[in-house]
Amino acid sequence: MSGMNKQGRPTSIGGAIPVMHETFTGNRALQLEEALLFELDNPGACGVDLDEPAPFTARLGNFERQGRIGLPSVSEPEVVRHYVRLSAKNYSIDAGLYPLGSCTMKHNPRLNEKMARLPGIGDIHPLQPVKTVQGALELMDTLAHWLKELTGMPGVALSPKAGAHGELCGMMAIRAALIARGEDEARSRVLVPESAHGTNPATAALLGYKVDSIPATKEGRVDLEAFKAKLGPDVAAIMLTNPNTCGLFERDIIEIADAVHEAGAYFYCDGANFNAIVGRVRPGDLGIDAMHINLHKTFSTPHGGGGPGAGPVVFSEALVPFAPRPYVVHGPDGFRLVETAEDAKADGTTPFGRMTAFHGQMGMFVRALAYMMSHGSDGLRQVAEDAVLNANYVLASLKNDLSAPFEGPCMHEALFDDRFLKGTGVETLDFAKAMIDEGYHPMTMYFPLVVHGALLIEPTETESKQAIDLFIATLKDLARAAKSNDKERFTGAPYLSPRRRLDETAAARSPVLRWMPPAPKQAAE
Amino acid sequence: MSGMNKQGRPTSIGGAIPVMHETFTGNRALQLEEALLFELDNPGACGVDLDEPAPFTARLGNFERQGRIGLPSVSEPEVVRHYVRLSAKNYSIDAGLYPLGSCTMKHNPRLNEKMARLPGIGDIHPLQPVKTVQGALELMDTLAHWLKELTGMPGVALSPKAGAHGELCGMMAIRAALIARGEDEARSRVLVPESAHGTNPATAALLGYKVDSIPATKEGRVDLEAFKAKLGPDVAAIMLTNPNTCGLFERDIIEIADAVHEAGAYFYCDGANFNAIVGRVRPGDLGIDAMHINLHKTFSTPHGGGGPGAGPVVFSEALVPFAPRPYVVHGPDGFRLVETAEDAKADGTTPFGRMTAFHGQMGMFVRALAYMMSHGSDGLRQVAEDAVLNANYVLASLKNDLSAPFEGPCMHEALFDDRFLKGTGVETLDFAKAMIDEGYHPMTMYFPLVVHGALLIEPTETESKQAIDLFIATLKDLARAAKSNDKERFTGAPYLSPRRRLDETAAARSPVLRWMPPAPKQAAE
Amino acid sequence: MRYLPLTETDRREMLGVIGAKSVDELFRDVPEHARLEGLVDLPRRQGEIEVERALAKMAAKNVSASSVPFFVGAGAYRHHVPAAVDHLIQRSEFLTSYTPYQPEITQGTLQYLFEFQTQVAMITGMDVANASMYDGSTGCGEAVLMAHRVTKRKKAVLSGTLHPQYAEVVKNLSDFAGYDLEIMPPALPGKVEDIAAHIADDTSCVVVQTPGFFGELVDLRPIAEAAHAKGALLIAVVPEFVSLGAVTPPGEMGADIVVGEGQSIGNGLNFGGPYVGLFATRQKFIRQMPGRLCGETVDADGKRGFVLTLSTREQHIRREKATSNICTNSGLCCLAFTIHMSLLGEEGYKRLARINHAAAVDLAERLAKVPGVEILNQAFFNEFTMRVSKPAADVVDALADRGVLGGVPASRLLPGAGLDDLLIVASTEINTDDDRAAYAAALEEVL
Amino acid sequence: MRYLPLTETDRREMLGVIGAKSVDELFRDVPEHARLEGLVDLPRRQGEIEVERALAKMAAKNVSASSVPFFVGAGAYRHHVPAAVDHLIQRSEFLTSYTPYQPEITQGTLQYLFEFQTQVAMITGMDVANASMYDGSTGCGEAVLMAHRVTKRKKAVLSGTLHPQYAEVVKNLSDFAGYDLEIMPPALPGKVEDIAAHIADDTSCVVVQTPGFFGELVDLRPIAEAAHAKGALLIAVVPEFVSLGAVTPPGEMGADIVVGEGQSIGNGLNFGGPYVGLFATRQKFIRQMPGRLCGETVDADGKRGFVLTLSTREQHIRREKATSNICTNSGLCCLAFTIHMSLLGEEGYKRLARINHAAAVDLAERLAKVPGVEILNQAFFNEFTMRVSKPAADVVDALADRGVLGGVPASRLLPGAGLDDLLIVASTEINTDDDRAAYAAALEEVL
Numbered sequence A, B: 001m002s003g004m005n006k007q008g009r010p011t012s013i014g015g016a017i018p019v020m021h022e023t024f025t026g027n028r029a030l031q032l033e034e035a036l037l038f039e040l041d042n043p044g045a046c047g048v049d050l051d052e053p054a055p056f057t058a059r060l061g062n063f064e065r066q067g068r069i070g071l072p073s074v075s076e077p078e079v080v081r082h083y084v085r086l087s088a089k090n091y092s093i094d095a096g097l098y099p100l101g102s103c104t105m106k107h108n109p110r111l112n113e114k115m116a117r118l119p120g121i122g123d124i125h126p127l128q129p130v131k132t133v134q135g136a137l138e139l140m141d142t143l144a145h146w147l148k149e150l151t152g153m154p155g156v157a158l159s160p161k162a163g164a165h166g167e168l169c170g171m172m173a174i175r176a177a178l179i180a181r182g183e184d185e186a187r188s189r190v191l192v193p194e195s196a197h198g199t200n201p202a203t204a205a206l207l208g209y210k211v212d213s214i215p216a217t218k219e220g221r222v223d224l225e226a227f228k229a230k231l232g233p234d235v236a237a238i239m240l241t242n243p244n245t246c247g248l249f250e251r252d253i254i255e256i257a258d259a260v261h262e263a264g265a266y267f268y269c270d271g272a273n274f275n276a277i278v279g280r281v282r283p284g285d286l287g288i289d290a291m292h293i294n295l296h297k298t299f300s301t302p303h304g305g306g307g308p309g310a311g312p313v314v315f316s317e318a319l320v321p322f323a324p325r326p327y328v329v330h331g332p333d334g335f336r337l338v339e340t341a342e343d344a345k346a347d348g349t350t351p352f353g354r355m356t357a358f359h360g361q362m363g364m365f366v367r368a369l370a371y372m373m374s375h376g377s378d379g380l381r382q383v384a385e386d387a388v389l390n391a392n393y394v395l396a397s398l399k400n401d402l403s404a405p406f407e408g409p410c411m412h413e414a415l416f417d418d419r420f421l422k423g424t425g426v427e428t429l430d431f432a433k434a435m436i437d438e439g440y441h442p443m444t445m446y447f448p449l450v451v452h453g454a455l456l457i458e459p460t461e462t463e464s465k466q467a468i469d470l471f472i473a474t475l476k477d478l479a480r481a482a483k484s485n486d487k488e489r490f491t492g493a494p495y496l497s498p499r500r501r502l503d504e505t506a507a508a509r510s511p512v513l514r515w516m517p518p519a520p521k522q523a524a525e
Numbered sequence C, D: 001m002r003y004l005p006l007t008e009t010d011r012r013e014m015l016g017v018i019g020a021k022s023v024d025e026l027f028r029d030v031p032e033h034a035r036l037e038g039l040v041d042l043p044r045r046q047g048e049i050e051v052e053r054a055l056a057k058m059a060a061k062n063v064s065a066s067s068v069p070f071f072v073g074a075g076a077y078r079h080h081v082p083a084a085v086d087h088l089i090q091r092s093e094f095l096t097s098y099t100p101y102q103p104e105i106t107q108g109t110l111q112y113l114f115e116f117q118t119q120v121a122m123i124t125g126m127d128v129a130n131a132s133m134y135d136g137s138t139g140c141g142e143a144v145l146m147a148h149r150v151t152k153r154k155k156a157v158l159s160g161t162l163h164p165q166y167a168e169v170v171k172n173l174s175d176f177a178g179y180d181l182e183i184m185p186p187a188l189p190g191k192v193e194d195i196a197a198h199i200a201d202d203t204s205c206v207v208v209q210t211p212g213f214f215g216e217l218v219d220l221r222p223i224a225e226a227a228h229a230k231g232a233l234l235i236a237v238v239p240e241f242v243s244l245g246a247v248t249p250p251g252e253m254g255a256d257i258v259v260g261e262g263q264s265i266g267n268g269l270n271f272g273g274p275y276v277g278l279f280a281t282r283q284k285f286i287r288q289m290p291g292r293l294c295g296e297t298v299d300a301d302g303k304r305g306f307v308l309t310l311s312t313r314e315q316h317i318r319r320e321k322a323t324s325n326i327c328t329n330s331g332l333c334c335l336a337f338t339i340h341m342s343l344l345g346e347e348g349y350k351r352l353a354r355i356n357h358a359a360a361v362d363l364a365e366r367l368a369k370v371p372g373v374e375i376l377n378q379a380f381f382n383e384f385t386m387r388v389s390k391p392a393a394d395v396v397d398a399l400a401d402r403g404v405l406g407g408v409p410a411s412r413l414l415p416g417a418g419l420d421d422l423l424i425v426a427s428t429e430i431n432t433d434d435d436r437a438a439y440a441a442a443l444e445e446v447l
């Protein structure tokens, strides 16, 4: 443990040491305030040097833009400083443990960033002649091969843009299969466990399905009996997350799959948690029909403050024929792209359609492939094992300090509820905010919904034991403080971040969604 | 001015708002503590994957290394986090105004970083066959051309590694010329103004010269009479900085040059402040014989926390024949390098020798050239004008709040002394440290030596008026506070930085210059 | 393995704390026959050197846009991205952070999203914009669904100006979600598309692209009028966002929703993704918008700050009642967009647009002189369509053999539509005069 | 101009505050005839696109090491630099900060310097190291001056193992500073250099390189003994720092000062610079060291922190009495070094060294089979010298024509020394078996 850590030092609010808390600038040494970009506007400044084109006759018709747009004029040094200062207001994986359950905030190797920027990868156009992008198609084909091998599934659609888009893709394939069977009209219900991520019901609803909720057992898993009772000839599919959002493996998954298939429905699996089992379990061996894979979770493409991601979907034999365009095939003259309905007809397939323009998130494909190749079959298996080990270590170490709703072992994440806070006046939210002062990003809170005041911790495999030990010690200290009436440490938290607690209610009540130029000052004043 | 700045808010120490000042981890939200690398050691972890070579017969003789070196074993995620966390403890130009006088902390364009990383620039070996590096030699030749045009001097040696190394190079050329004239023995004295940067006397002394100090006038410039009185047949050279380290142009520079030359000596100019006059004044028009140019100042190659830099030296006709190897020549078959004494003989020149292995700081050359080409002749002139304008604006705005020892106009930097702090109990150092809490890097302090408690402010041309206005307002507020007895704000400062004032005396008294493994614990305890 | 910090010793100690004998025990909930005993059939771990070598080899098989005269567009455009952009988006604090759900320690992301929303709203001439969609095509699909929600109608009309793959995406979504759709035939430049005639009382929206797929600028005003007269919305689609530096924005021509592809600003070609969907609308529709929104507020000390807001529209709160299922969006691409736009500013953005237009006009003039070429467009921005005297696909292939990437044959996206002789060509600020001369010369050879 | 934030309005306002009519007034101290009225005769400002194009064009005229089988060494070595290194050194906080004179807000730089010093001391087997010199060659010059200070003597002896350009740098400095020097003739592998015989009572130091310029490893122990017996110091020079992962460090063989070139770790070839000089010595000599030193201390709250220390040795405090005139050093290259070394760690560093050695042994074995080649070395690390049957300079040229960069002819650095048939060849972890096979094949063709 670092000699610099103050473990064991008492925590206090206020106190005797002279702490300077207001400065003239509002800055706090390296913690710098930053104006809005628009407030930096200085007409005449510019962050690029572009020469005015030589005089020519415009051919814009009547569509020449008139008047000011309102964009601020800022020089390059100021622009760079603006974003560097903003960046310093963010937490990141590179700064510390980021235990957001379900989000899989793991290390993002810089090799992958470098590979994505090779001119032969980053600087090619999706509609160049295919003979000029054979390497790109090879890369996609290689990625597809890895994904199929790792999941044990025979087909994959690479194009979905993120997990939720993958869900849509998978459910569309299911729908297409049902249409092909002439059962689309009849099957209007989709079963979704209570613990599911919001995208699952949203996806099903988007396609017009009725969402039917499956209750959970006391062990945090699908209630098999309740589930079977809900099955019927009007069920199109089940959308099940496995490992589930409580961080648990669905023990009955094979029975579930069998029952689904028996009922003539399909089994969609939310694969957001594939990182827990990669290399150790192949979803194809569990009876799954379609599953998306968040390349930005399991395969570490950076989350980038909210995206972009990539959500390839693997398919069972039953669904492969319906997988969307485009896809890559390897023919005698090299790689080809099947892009249009005509191409598909020629290829003898029946894709349900197209999810997006072009071919998917190439920039994420190369990163994910670099990650996979770096780990290899052995390393990926170790990824799952270490992720699960780290989570169980957290669960075992904290179960007496926090409260755990379910028995272990867990998979890649450890779920706690708020029973340990009962009577303290501290809520899950407060507890999380106090972690900020300690230098941690909070865990996922209030999700999954099946548990009260949930605290879902996913350390991932890229955290060291040393880092996790300090994290555990900190949470123990916080739990102790909460229980010993040190309420202000929580309800006022965070104290030390660039901003203290933000008023979200006010924000939603009268939304201010953009900057507006200040009203011109009145001449008389 | 930013709406987020708290100008006009009173500053107080301690106070009523509950400020949490100790955390369990020692972290303060985004301000994170970080252990020493060695404390992260975890044998078995490793940040690279290298395969053991296939068995082979070593040919190391008896020199196989035995035993542990002691290097820590750390995985890549931990290494990345270590340095990201360390970085967050640094101030930088990208974070804010960095007004270090004489150091020229200006914006570092990222284009230049990108250019330095082109494989054809960053990934070529200095001893490849010259026919495989024609573009590199062209680049050096182009840079040389720009430097000669900008300075109005006929020759340049590119190889010196930094400013001080350039000084050495220039003084060696002077010495070589004196040797050629048979006057080396006779000329043993070098005149250096009191206000000179430490490298000037150190350089002269390194070459065995007696350093003779020239006093300054009340106007902060070389005392012409005193200087002339010091001239004599034993003087080898004068080393003069112009604009000088008080930020002033040496008005009598041409008279000085004439007198130097009349006395049979040479005129070395420290060109660290060339940024003040680039494009407006050519040192060649001032009678200078040799001058180094800090590419890392005037031409914005990044300072990198202390280096690397580059210090090319331009030469007058008198010194060109002695310029060191290597240099580039353009012949009928393209560019050639004159590397060895033999090459030079063939080329008919008489270089004094060699400053360094290989050919100099190519990585800096490309950055500097990209910077020059971006600005062009017009932009570079504007650089000088804006640098001087910004400095004069600071001087004019603060001269009534701080105390200015010399009349303006100044050149690229504004010098203040500590008279304004008289009787406040606040010293220059305290004043500077209080700036840290306000989010500023302090200016250069206690330099130049000709002024008491000097505060030397160089805003550079890449600061906006808005940024400078806030800086000025902050210094005014600090000056006001110092004068109104708010002493604690200064003497205890900084309060808000990652570390508070560090004990430099203790560090020097019993130096700890490296980490040592902790002594093994005694078994009995 | 370099990315895995745990050592065997760590693992043993941790298993001890957990009270498990082996890691296998932790996987005991996995049905036995589904537990893989050995390794999957894939290569073992590799070092950086090997991975880099393998991927660089693939990359080397592609012709990169920087290596040839390059004129390919049709929905993705090669522009110069200032070096500062790529540098800044790689900062750890941006690259390796998550969606800003904890605003106290994600003000960096939140503030740039707020600024991004403002820029998009200003440029499109709309009131508000969201914090991005996946890309232009999926944004287009979402816009149609939103129009259905707003109008409570079920039928959209897609103009023949719309990028065929965008149309396919809308159709796919529309079909599966059970909505109606009318897709008009390709709208060739020179012929006016009478879309107003297709707007009926049950039409929820019309979707029109400008510059259109064939490069032609479209007058949205009459379409907006016709749509509004029937209570329908006008959705304007702008895949080349640089155009709005020179061209009247849809917001000033009556559009109700503007969907854009932001790739052109700050983002590379990337073989088609990731890109960034821009989505702007009128204030009154904000509660029907899909995607994340960032809003201004204050913190406990009264200081200005930003938060994600109106999340009651979103799946993580509203689940099956959400306006969209989108979760992860295009965060980092927004950042690239907004940084590049900040560098450009008002003047730079407009000038960039003028340079693009000049480049395309120059190219059109040069190519028009090549025998066998007819330029179809009247009013265009940086892209136009030409009729060539041989099948366009063959022409493009033959040009590629001569080291020129000359554009997109319409038949690649619209096979069997009788458009085999049409070639869509773009020119931007990255093309030099030499590039355009090389194109004309090569085309002359090929035709 | 994109880097200049001031606008004409700003300038006017600021001149007003200053009380000047024009900026010319601010330059009034410049003698009139030295004021340039017009612009210097150089091109005008250019945008990023143009600058990038021009420099890329120059770059394209060079054969980059990554594009061919590459075996050039002789003081600069191509190694794989992990991607994390280059990413991290570009962080604004490292790249755009100054020398850490204000320790409260430069702990980042200071801590890595402290760690760097520790790594260098450990690897060389010495007590302490400084925070870097410009490069190995100038560090070597400084080491000789330091030895003169320590011993109060004036004469150095340079072994024939020393890189000829290092020797030139030392000679240059030594001559101008008025010291004596003996430079021994090139020490070819296979012949033992009797340097001990050249150590006299007035000898301040002997300077020996290992691996030597011709790749041969040198036994420093007898030299150290001989030097110490006469009260002289042994300065060991290590230009290929990867070697110390496999080879006994100078500190264990009696060296008093170790000078290294750190380029091999974390830093690219860069056509010769910037590189990073490593400088280590015994505790007792610290006050005679040149360059910056970082030391540990505590802050006002008692927390551990770091500062630059012992600056009374340095020019900014001591001026003409300083131990050196060095100011700016190689900060960012130290950072690259220390990050790469952190990634390597004990195991990685040693393994990297073994891989290098294996690569060179394999290459030597392959080339030895080529008719006309004789390998001279007995004990070497990743570099060796071969005698070839034609002038080595011609051989290297002919190899280059065949797309192989085959090494450095000794005659390039030692012309006229009768060594025209010697070729110095290095192989590192970046070379594949195919690379080495290609070399052997090309060499066979050429000889």
Ligand SMILES: Cc1ncc(COP(=O)(O)O)c(C=O)c1O
Residues within 6 Å of the ligand: A102, A103, A162, A163, A164, A165, A197, A199, A200, A241, A245, A270, A272, A273, A294, A309, A310, A311, C326, C327, C328
């Ligand atoms: C369980 C689960 N399902 C689906 C998703 C949606 O994935 P994405 O954000 O990539 O659309 C997430 C991501 O947050 C998730 O955690």
Ligand SMILES: Cc1ncc(COP(=O)(O)O)c(C=O)c1O
Residues within 6 Å of the ligand: B102, B103, B162, B163, B164, B165, B197, B199, B200, B241, B245, B270, B272, B273, B294, B309, B310, B311, D326, D327, D328
């Ligand atoms: C006036 C002056 N001269 C010389 C130098 C030395 O230059 P360098 O640090 O590049 O060796 C400096 C830099 O600090 C300086 O300011």
